[in-house]
Amino acid sequence: MIDKTGPMTTTSRGYAALAGITAAAVAIGAAEPVAVLTGARSAPLIAVGGLVVDVVPAPLKQFAIAVFGTYDKIALLVGTAVLLGAFAAALGVLAARRLGIGLAGIAAFAALGVAAALTRAGANLFDALPSLVGGALGALALWLLLAGPLQPQLWSWSPAAPAAPPVPPGREPSPEASERRPVEPSGPVEPAAAAARSAEPAVSEARPVERAAPEARPIEAAVPPAPGRDEVDPEGRRRFLTGVGTLLGAAAVAGLGGHWLAGRRGVSAARRAVALPTPSAAAPAVPAGADLSLAQLAPYVTPTSGFYRIDTALVVPQVDPATWRLRIHGRVRREIELSFDDLLARPMVERYVTLACVSNDVGGDLIGNARWLGVPIKELLDEAGPEEGADQVVGRSVDGWTCGTPTAVLRDGRDALLAVGMNGEPLPVEHGFPVRMVVPGLYGYVSACKWVTELELTSFADFDAYWVPRGWSAQGPIKTQSRIDAPRPRNRLTAGPVMVAGVAWAQHRGIRKVEVRVDGGPWREATLAPTVSVDTWVQWSWRWDATPGEHTLQVRATDADGVTQTPQRRPVEPDGATGWHSVSVTVR
Template sequence: MLRHKTLHGGFIGGGVGLMLLALFYLGDRLFRLPFLPFNFFDWLARALPGELVTLGIDSIVDAILFLNLGSSTSATAKLIEQIIALTIFVLLWVVIGWLIALVSQQTRFSAHQAGLTAALLLFGAIAIILNVETVQQPLALAWQFILLVAGGWAISWGLAAAREAETAVSNRRNFLNRFGGVVLGVTVGAAGIGWLFGRQPADTGAEEAVDTSGDGMAMADVATDPEELQGRLEPAPGTRPEITPDGEFYRIDINTRPPVIERADWELQVDGLFDNPRNLTLADLMAFPAVTQPLTLSCISNRIGGDLISAADWTGVRLGLLLEDLGLQPEAQELTIEAEDGFYESVSMPDMMDPRTLLVYAMNGETLPQRHGFPLRIYIPNRYGMKQPKWITRIEAIEGEGPGYWVERGWSEEARPKVISIIDNVAVDQRLDNGRIPIGGIAWAGDRGIQRVEVQVDDGEWQAAQLRLPPLSTLTWVQWRYDWPAASGEHTFRVRATDGEGTLQIGEESDVRPDGATGYHAVTETIA
């Protein structure tokens, strides 16, 4: 009997969790109040051991690749993360309902007392771990308090009603119908109102046009003269473009949803070993001479042949120039960077002073999109994306070495890109007049450039591909093309590259953790 009643508690708790999910969504959409399911999941991802988080990420990516889900690994992974966050929130309330039922059966606490106590304890825990800063936001704190207490009361009401309905089968059926109707009505109603009447996204200043042609704005020295880009090799059909469209640029970060920062409220806090430290607005940063750099960025967790790599024109101020203006002191050895979402990283002195290192505020001619770090992110050449914070809010010049978010969780301290090459397409349906089939893709090696790409068909000899030179800059990937003398049957195509320093791509396969994946990308096609 006890087990039966506690199962009732879990069932009722799950229904209450669904209603709260919809009500938190309603508050988020109408009034931009905290959406607790995502906030809790983000906290959980930061609090759990790094190896466990990495295992979870790897499992998600493995599932995406195995089931061939979505056209973008990063976008699909974020969607799965959000689904997991919602599921965890509902399951949490299943457990709370079960505990309330157990306590009310095993102790002198009534269901109402147990429900209220559980809600208050949950609110206290959430207020401590998630809302340290929301003491300044009493409305957000009050909203969470009201909904959590209402959730505890709803479970206790459901348990009391369930006990009254135990006398007859018809009563139990009526209770289930009533409770199910309430859950369905509240969930669909609140979610529907939020979806239909939710506020438009805030006008933050993100994705606004930036003048990249006026005084003080120039293409960086690393960029190729546009005249030299004329008359280059035609890329093979199906090869990705040299610049990734904004909507397709990969997004990897530690948030279920990107932080929303309004330009009017943002300042870059400057602390530490400076003679002239001062906070800087975005307008202050834009007043410095700015440069635009075409560049490629890759995630260290990108699999061989994966799509967690993109290219864009990024505009910003040279970090070294800014630090000089702030009066960087000789004792400074590193620059620690903190972000709005709790991410942090440290920049070494050589990287700080590298003229290619930028504090970036624009992407492809517009201020950064929210999802890509508005209002400010950093670019450091020859490093994976794990070393490059977005949504930057604070910098501090320090003596000694500073911390790194992913370094502390077992990833590479250096995060230097490996030589990679990818086959984008074997254009089996677009044979040339001479019967050859064009094969194309990209190769990249950080800032070291690419001097050679080779293609192997089955177990044959490696054949040199043509490179589309010069690339957009010394920091971008290189497109390559190989026109294969086609033969019918099933064939496996492999690709490898050699960087500008003469280092051949590593053929031995290794996992992404901790230094990035190695191995040759291969695809198999059947030729008629």
């Protein structure tokens, strides 16, 4: 008789938790093939993760970027999966007592996935399907493992006590005999045993206590142990584990298969087929000596594979250039819509531009310099004709992300581009293929819209872009900054000449001077390498005659406007970090 009010053993809890985790894996894995049809963003794990990105407080986001850097999205997905696994394990233990609790928990998670998917930009009712299908199959898996044909025996049970055999007439024990012999074996007694027993001498009142245990053993052995009291029944265990293995294997095949199919539906082939036009205005040649080629020093031109990536997209949008459209609308005199071919047919310019993320802390590496090919945004805006008071251009990504750029900045003659190429190739998919914005002198959160599909003319008074309600400034001009790349923190150096080197930047203003000092001593001017333009960073170097001991190096830059970067250390919120970068080293 199963008693679900009894205690579960540690082994039983482990099996119940495994059932919950398996059900969650089935739900997630089954949703992936469905998401191939509805879009990767509708998969429950991605949809919920995207919702987390949108609602998590800005300080926590910055903490994730500071700790994980460009791997912040992987960390978020792994963390979400771990939390889901813990939730599923607890749900499995609860469901072993009451299955309805487990089914309700799966339904709640499916509802969360549906809500998260339907609230994403451009969502439709079909985006709810992955969570619904995954939730239904996850609930079925939980039932099979805990209540259906695959269930093991998880609970202690109490068998009915066997009835005592009838005592033959005349054999009823006297009260005195009962006191002396509190336990008698049941059933017939062999004659030889009876004779041996009758030959035994009388015992004192204390001795029956010593003999009671041996005589009681046959009775204890006659009572079967309770299956489930210490471990799961072996047959049930085999059935359960076989079911778990089958379900987990099916979930893995479905999940990996869905991921593979999604990759097959990607736009890598379409990107390879793009032939970039020859620019009507090529980028100036990189002057000799612009790259000092020193160990540990960032190269003047950042390789595409090493260019930083910070955005809110948990899955990289796959935008087919054949169906891509750019709409320029809002407070304009003439609305414009362009296809990708229309954009490629326009005169293109090529420029070196250094981009920086507002989340880049002092001395950080969320910055890179590349050669971009694109159409000047100014020309498009001039054709559209912004109305009076339209002081903001809202770039909108295919996934709904927005950034607000001052209209005046996009029309002041700087090389603000709708870029289609990066370092001589079509844009990488993760960097905005087929089209993105590149604007010198502004942090990316207000200018560098990837996978851009709209430019809407509005005003700062009428619309707040994505990061503004989350505590960041509406406008983000890049601050003058510098960084020491060589030597690195905690390097052990040999006394004598040491080359100290790094980079400095003040896009669209340029760098006039870089200075270095040791242990708070006098500032020494570094040598600036040549550079392409004021829109890129510049490498610098300084020869230091190092002496033995512990030393601290500091650097500061002065831009072309004569403004020297402040020593006051401030965090990245709300519009970029400030302070001098310092490096501590040991000289022997």
